[in-house]
Amino acid sequence: MYLNLVYNTGLPGGSPSYADPYDYQNRLPDYKRADLGLQFVVVDDKKQFDRGWRKPFKALSFGFEIYNMFDAQNSITNTWVRDVYSKRQYAIPNYLTPRVFNVKTSMRF
Structure with a gap:
């Protein structure tokens, strides 16, 4: 298991x-992120099997990960858009990825 917290x-x-x-002295919002990962090891150097479906593997594991666990809207830059009529410019934030789920399998023969 791993937990990664970033602020x-x-x-x-x-x-x-x-x-x-x-005229444009502003700051981006704070960056907050939490990632969580779980891994289940089926076969490794210490757990070897002589028969069955696990025999051909030297290592086998399954994992599940959640990136941006709390679905925080983090922005890292702004895109500047100009209003044609008033000639003012407005900052539109560019947001990073929302919550992402990942399933992974790792095998070694």
């Missing part, structure tokens, strides 16, 4: 091109 304070957001950087 980072928000980075400076930056300003769009050709704009006064002092």
